[in-house]
Amino acid sequence: MKMKKYTAPSIAEAMKLVRSELGDDAVIINSKVVVTKKLFGLVRHKNFEVLAGVDRIDSKPSSRFPDLQANTEFIKPTELPQQTKVHIDDSFTNELKSEISDLKLMLQSMQRDAKLSELPEEILLFIDYLKRQELDDELITAISDELFVHHQNSESPLSNQIMEKIAKGVLIKKLAELPLGGLSYRKKYINVLGPTGVGKTTTIAKMAARCVLEKKKKIGFITTDTYRIAAIEQLKTYANLLQAPVEVVYNANDYQQAIEKFANLDLVFIDTAGRNYKEARYINDLKKIINFNEEVESYLVLSLTSKESDMEAIIKQFNEFAIGKFIFTKVDETNSIGTMYNLMIKYNKGLAYYTNGQEVPEDIEEANLDNLLELFFQGEFK
Known part of the structure; x- marks a missing residue:
């Protein structure tokens, strides 16, 4: 597989670069938002980094399958074996399932990154804080989804206080049923x-x-x-x-x-x-x-x-x-x-x-x- 990394100001422009060079058969392997800081961190610049790949398949016809002639003699149905069993190796099946699972995760990642590309810088910085706190990816995704919904429904930028409140709401749902507090004094x-x-x-x-x-x-x-x-x-x-x-x-x-x-x-x-x-x-x-x-x-x-x-x-x-x-x-x-x-x-x-x-x-x-x-x-x- 031929792979190459592309960087552009938007996902759409990055996809154009991928198609123009690798064609329509290209597969997006990974994508992420890259924020660079300049002038002592006062100026921030956002780009989108896309890793794409394509398989090069030889289009020449195989010599194992010669062209059929008009006088080709076909086997009659009665001459076919009565019982034909096809055995598929379990390892192949497991490998196929694994590849399908990887593709699903890749698709989810692309969809998540596409959502992130629509978010303003202040929300991206808030999400970056969650990552630096080493919060689990599933929790970060849940918070990001809530931030995306509020961003879509809001006419003004989300303040730090609002984003914090949204994140706390997600954590409350996860923690509310867990027992919290010190000694019960019920056991010696x-x-x-x-x-x-x-x-x-x-x-x-x-x-x-x-x-x-x-x-x-x-x-x-x-x-x-x-x-x-x-x-x-x-x-x-x-x-x-x-x-x-x-x-x-x-x-x-x-x-x-x-x-x-x-x-x-x-x-x-x-x-x-x-x-x-x-x-x-x-x-x-x-x-x-x-x-x-x-x-x-x-x-x-x-x-x-x-x-x-x-x-x-x-x-x-x-x-x-x-x-x-x-x-x-x-x-x-x-x-x-x-x-x-x-x-x-x-x-x-x-x-x-x-x-x-x-x-x-x-x-x-x-x-x-x-x-x-x-x-x-x-x-x-x-």
Whole structure:
């Protein structure tokens, strides 16, 4: 296939260039809007980039099919085989389905880009903000479609406030049914899970401090993180400040004894070992120590500084546990928070808290729909 890239001020002009050089049989492989900035970003110029290709097919007749003569003798119907079976390889069928699916996606992309070509620059810049926040493509498409409809029906340009309101409306539809909010106080044992480096121990201290200071609860700590001495000392420091007991457990018997010691407490926070939970053996180690019964409320802690694909691998490993909600940490250490919304929607999990600093107990927010929507637009878009 011969392929070439064309750039023009509009889709129509780009298509003219494609047809004039590659002909009517050309196929559009990809198209996108390209915005270039000049004069320190004060002047912006919009172009459309189209990648097109065409197959060169030899038009000469094949020698395998000679011209039929007038005296050609045809086979009589009675001489045809009675049963003829045509076998189509499954791999060929799957490949054909894949190609059809790719063509559909390509067509949808072209239709979406054609819509975008009709949008003014301020809307394109808003959509670019959504992309920089790493919001999922499906969510961006849904928001873009709403922006397109409002643009078509509006006689004046859409302001940033209106575009933000439209985007929030789409997110509300996706998030409204998910459980949001912190501890329920209906279960005694608060099990906090997550990989190494996400800030589990500090997050537990923030949650526990709120229970003591705001709810006047009697609390205790259990830690299974016997791999890092510093982690145990850190938890003991927080426990001393809150005047709460700590038990370090190495196996299931230790865990059961700690449960019995804490029988008179209101809440018990369980700090699990930070390990590489992409490996199933560490999940099995957890199951051997902790009793995941109906008295346990479990949360999965993830850091927003991690790659989305890595977080998905962690979530899948913890699928067999009854994870109630996510807790996202290090919101203050990243410029893009779209991953938080992507994972909640994709895995149908709510959010308990998100943390935005190291201060205990200040830098933690209990999730609700309003602050989640405001959080998304606190970046450079403002």
